[in-house]
Amino acid sequence: MEIMRYLLLFVPALLLTAQTPAAPKKASDHKALAAASIPRNFKESGSPTAPVTVEVYTDYECPACRAFYMETLPSLNSDFVATGKVRLVHRDYPLPQHQFSKQATRYANAAGTIGKYDVVANQIFVTQPEWSQNGNVDAAVAKVLSPADMEKVRALVKSDSHLDDSVAVDQAMANNTDHLNQTPTIVIVAKGKRDVISGGVNYTILKAYLNQKLTQ
Amino acid sequence: MKRWLLIAGRLGIAVIFLYAGIAKVREPWLQFAVSIESFKIVPDTWLEPLARYLPWCEIALGIALIPGILARWFSLLATGMLAWFLFIGIRAYAKGLTVDCGCFGSGGGAIDAKWFVEHAAMLALGLGVTVGAFLRGRAPKRAADFRVPDLAEPTS
Numbered sequence: 001m002e003i004m005r006y007l008l009l010f011v012p013a014l015l016l017t018a019q020t021p022a023a024p025k026k027a028s029d030h031k032a033l034a035a036a037s038i039p040r041n042f043k044e045s046g047s048p049t050a051p052v053t054v055e056v057y058t059d060y061e062c063p064a065c066r067a068f069y070m071e072t073l074p075s076l077n078s079d080f081v082a083t084g085k086v087r088l089v090h091r092d093y094p095l096p097q098h099q100f101s102k103q104a105t106r107y108a109n110a111a112g113t114i115g116k117y118d119v120v121a122n123q124i125f126v127t128q129p130e131w132s133q134n135g136n137v138d139a140a141v142a143k144v145l146s147p148a149d150m151e152k153v154r155a156l157v158k159s160d161s162h163l164d165d166s167v168a169v170d171q172a173m174a175n176n177t178d179h180l181n182q183t184p185t186i187v188i189v190a191k192g193k194r195d196v197i198s199g200g201v202n203y204t205i206l207k208a209y210l211n212q213k214l215t216q
Numbered sequence: 217m218k219r220w221l222l223i224a225g226r227l228g229i230a231v232i233f234l235y236a237g238i239a240k241v242r243e244p245w246l247q248f249a250v251s252i253e254s255f256k257i258v259p260d261t262w263l264e265p266l267a268r269y270l271p272w273c274e275i276a277l278g279i280a281l282i283p284g285i286l287a288r289w290f291s292l293l294a295t296g297m298l299a300w301f302l303f304i305g306i307r308a309y310a311k312g313l314t315v316d317c318g319c320f321g322s323g324g325g326a327i328d329a330k331w332f333v334e335h336a337a338m339l340a341l342g343l344g345v346t347v348g349a350f351l352r353g354r355a356p357k358r359a360a361d362f363r364v365p366d367l368a369e370p371t372s
Contacts, residue, residue, distance in 0.1 A: 064314070181322075181323050182316075188244070188246075195244040195246065195247075196247075197244065197246050197247050197250060198247065198250070198316065198322050198323065199250045199251070199254065199316055200250070201246065201250055202249075202250070202253045202260060202263070204260040204261075204263070205246060205249045205250070205253065205260070205263045205264060205267075206246070208264050209244070209245075209246040209249075
């Protein structure tokens with residue numbers, strides 16, 4: 001009798017716990033996805049045909065993003081991106097409470113348009129403790145660019161009205177599709193499914209998760 | 217303690233565990249692993265198995281609490297788990313760790329006063345149900361609960 005009681009409870013409970021199908025995407029989601037397909041090659045790395053894409057939303061002034069960038073990303077790059085298993089996409093999500101984040105984002109994207117995205121993005125994260133105090137992103141970036149390149153970047157930061165276009169696309173994606181609530185957030189895209197993971201991810205578990213996705 | 221109060225309390229705990237487990241299994245296990253990792257309490261090698269199976273254990277415990285079979289022991293287990301969750305929350309807060317507890321899936325926010333009140337209330341409920349269940353188990357049953365054999369002389 002007791003076994004029957006358990007069985008009667010178990011069956012509906014298991015049905016309840018089964019994954020429900022995702023709700024149909026809203027029109028705004030489709031718009032955001034379409035907008036996201038605008039080529040922004042300097043923010044992307046790895047094989048375009050990689051079976052898994054990792055999208056990383058960061059804010060240059062966020063300490064957890066810095067930790068993710070410096071501790072997790074190098075291993076991800078060497079083990080998965082460089083080997084063609086994963087395509088990596090950087091996405092900007094400057095948080096309103098961070099005073100200098102937008103400016104840092106403009107510098108990184110300006111450097112991207114002249115082919116220096118990686119070196120400048122890295123420098124901005126490395127020197128975050130300094131410029132987040134005094135707002136002098138320019139001085140931090142100037143240390144890793146030649147004077148000629150630095151002049152180009154300054155000119156773009158000062159006058160390029162389209163420099164924030166890709167940021168707006170990323171923010172639309174974050175708000176409408178991925179429903180971001182913090183940075184860093186990573187989105188693992190495999191077989192059309194987007195797994196949104198909030199918070200800084202330890203490389204050990206990220207590696208296990210990616211390997212699982214790659215073998216599925 | 218009133219029997220109906222114990223049943224209501226036990227079902228309340230069952231709902232909490234079912235909700236917590238279901239919320240987590242509907243998300244990628246990596247999300248819960250990130251939450252567990254933020255508490256800095258288990259080695260990295262434990263993160264994946266804990267993130268994969270703890271939510272299912274919560275669901276199983278939630279289901280086990282419903283029918284009332286071995287209720288004392290399942291209530292004790294649930295209370296132990298609630299006490300552990302509260303302890304690691306206090307520990308993380310004391311250490312100044314930035315954690316998202318992930319108790320009911322992602323987006324629960326950081327550990328704050330509201331979190332402590334909620335978890336203390338859940339623990340109090342668990343303790344009440346467990347103590348009540350053990351006391352009730354030891355108390356002599358009321359006469360009305362027994363079937364009294366009719367020993368009267370049969371009349372012819």
